[in-house]
Amino acid sequence: MKPPKTCDTLIIGAGAAGMMCAAHAAARGAHVALIDHAKSPGEKIRISGGGRCNFTNLNCGPGNFISRNRHFAKSALRRYTQHDFVALVRDYGIAFHEKKLGQLFCDSSARDIISMLRQEMEKTGAQLILNCPVQDVQRSGDGWAVSTGQGQITCRHLVIATGGKSIPKMGATDFGYRIATKFGLDIVPTAAGLVPLTFGPDFLDSFKPLAGVALDARASSGRTAFEEAVLFTHRGLSGPAILQISSYWHEGDPFQIDLLPGHDAFELLRRDRQAQGGKTLSNVLARHLPNRLAAHLGEGHGRIGDLGNDRLRVIADDLNRWVIRPTGSEGYRTAEVTLGGVDTRGLNSNTMEATSVPNLYFIGEVVDVTGWLGGYNFQWAWSSGWAAGTAIAEKCQAAL
Ligand SMILES: Cc1cc2nc3c(=O)[nH]c(=O)nc-3n(C[C@H](O)[C@H](O)[C@H](O)COP(=O)(O)OP(=O)(O)OC[C@H]3O[C@@H](n4cnc5c(N)ncnc54)[C@H](O)[C@@H]3O)c2cc1C
Numbered sequence: 001m002k003p004p005k006t007c008d009t010l011i012i013g014a015g016a017a018g019m020m021c022a023a024h025a026a027a028r029g030a031h032v033a034l035i036d037h038a039k040s041p042g043e044k045i046r047i048s049g050g051g052r053c054n055f056t057n058l059n060c061g062p063g064n065f066i067s068r069n070r071h072f073a074k075s076a077l078r079r080y081t082q083h084d085f086v087a088l089v090r091d092y093g094i095a096f097h098e099k100k101l102g103q104l105f106c107d108s109s110a111r112d113i114i115s116m117l118r119q120e121m122e123k124t125g126a127q128l129i130l131n132c133p134v135q136d137v138q139r140s141g142d143g144w145a146v147s148t149g150q151g152q153i154t155c156r157h158l159v160i161a162t163g164g165k166s167i168p169k170m171g172a173t174d175f176g177y178r179i180a181t182k183f184g185l186d187i188v189p190t191a192a193g194l195v196p197l198t199f200g201p202d203f204l205d206s207f208k209p210l211a212g213v214a215l216d217a218r219a220s221s222g223r224t225a226f227e228e229a230v231l232f233t234h235r236g237l238s239g240p241a242i243l244q245i246s247s248y249w250h251e252g253d254p255f256q257i258d259l260l261p262g263h264d265a266f267e268l269l270r271r272d273r274q275a276q277g278g279k280t281l282s283n284v285l286a287r288h289l290p291n292r293l294a295a296h297l298g299e300g301h302g303r304i305g306d307l308g309n310d311r312l313r314v315i316a317d318d319l320n321r322w323v324i325r326p327t328g329s330e331g332y333r334t335a336e337v338t339l340g341g342v343d344t345r346g347l348n349s350n351t352m353e354a355t356s357v358p359n360l361y362f363i364g365e366v367v368d369v370t371g372w373l374g375g376y377n378f379q380w381a382w383s384s385g386w387a388a389g390t391a392i393a394e395k396c397q398a399a400l
Helices: 016-025 043-051 074-079 082-091 111-124 175-182 201-210 240-246 265-276 281-285 291-298 309-320 376-399
Strands: 006-012 032-035 054-057 096-098 103-106 127-129 134-140 143-148 151-160 187-193 214-221 224-232 236-238 255-258 322-324 337-342 360-362
Touching: 006 016, 006 143, 006 376, 016 032, 016 111, 016 151, 016 376, 032 151, 043 054, 043 111, 054 082, 054 376, 074 376, 082 103, 082 111, 082 376, 134 175, 151 175, 151 376, 175 187, 175 337, 201 236, 201 291, 214 240, 224 240, 236 240, 265 281, 265 309, 281 291, 291 309, 309 322
Parallel strands: 006 032, 006 151, 032 127, 151 360
Antiparallel strands: 054 103, 096 103, 134 143, 143 151, 187 337, 214 224, 214 255, 224 236, 255 322
16 A cells, blocks of 8 residues: 555554554544554564464553553553453454463464454554655654655654564664654663573583473562563573563672472471481472472482581572572563663653654553563553554544
C-alpha cells in the first residue's frame, strides 16, 4: 500500500504497541497510517513465547515493571487491563492457556495475535504501510512532516512506537530515542534486560560440565528476588530466574542464588548427617538437587558423617547464599527487552503525549517502562498503545 501525503495520525513502528494504537486512534473515523521499515508487522510478536506469544499476565500490576517513575504506568495499566486484552482474544476465538504464574500463551501460534491486530486495524480503517524507512521528522506548524523512503507524509499527531534496541537483526533501532532527544526529551540510560548473563573463565571452567542442568532456585539482587528455573549453559547461566534478575543487575555487582529455596540448608544437612552419615555428601545432596549438580558440589567432601559443623555450615551457606559475579550479559543481541528509554517525566501518563511537545506521543518499549518476564511487556505495549490511541481519537473527534 502507498503511503498517504497527509493523515490525521502517523504512527511509526508496526509492533505490538503501534498496531494497538492504530486500531484505537482510527476508531472514530480519523485517518490513521502506521508505517514500518520491516516487510511484516509484529515480528517480535511472531517470535515471542517460543512462537506462542505470552501475550499477557493475569497478575499484571504496576509492581511488575521497572521505571525511574514507578507510578507512571499505573494509569494506562488500570484503564486498559490484562482482562480487556483477554476479552479481545476471546472475541476472536483464539484458544489460549495459562502456563504458570498467570502467564497466558496462545494454544496454536503467535500469528493469531498478529492477525487479530491486523483485523482490528482493518475494521477501523487504519492504513498499514510496510518497507517504509523513516529518514527525518520535522515540526510543521503544530503538526509534523515525516520524510520516508516512500515520500513525505504530513500529519497532526505523530506516535513513536519503534520499540527498544533488543535484537537489532530483527529491525530494532535507536530511532525513538533519537527523535525524543531531537525534541528535547530526556533519555534514561538504556541497557539490555531479560538477558542471559555471562561469566569469566574461572566460572566457566568449573561449571561448563553442568550445561543443561536446570533447577528451581531463588535469584536475588538487593531486595528483589525471583524463584523460578535456573539453567546452566555453555556460556554461563540462563533460565527465567536469571533473565528476571538480569534486569536488576548492574555491571560489576554480585547477586545471590539460593539453590534450596525455602529450606535452611544447614538444618537439612545436619538431619541428613544424623540419618545417613555413611553416605557421601554428593549422594545426600542428590536427594535435594539434580544429580549432576549434587555430584559437582559434593565432589571431594567424602562422607557426610565425617563433616563437622563448621564445614557443614560453609557448604550450607554456599547452597543458600551462592554469590555469583557475572562479567557481563549477552547484550542487545539476545535481550528480550531494553531497560530505560524515554524519560516518563516528559510524558503525560494518561495520553503518552510529550508534555512540552504537543501532538508527539511515545508508546511501548521505547518508553522507560520495562516489564518482568511473563507477558508484562506485551501488556505494557497494549495498555500504552490503547491510552495514546483513545486520546488521539478523542482529540480528532473534538476537532471535527
Ligand atoms: C525473543 C523475544 C521474545 C519475547 N517474548 C515476549 C513474551 O512472550 N511476552 C512479552 O510480554 N514480551 C515478550 N518480549 C518483549 C516484547 O516483544 C516487546 O516488549 C514488545 O514487542 C515491545 O513492543 P513495541 O511495539 O514497543 O516494540 P516492537 O514490537 O519492537 O516494535 C517496534 C517496531 O518498530 C519498527 N521500527 C524500529 N525502528 C524503525 C524505524 N527507524 N523506522 C520504521 N520502523 C522502525 C520495528 O521494525 C518494529 O516493527 C519478547 C522479546 C523478544 C526479543
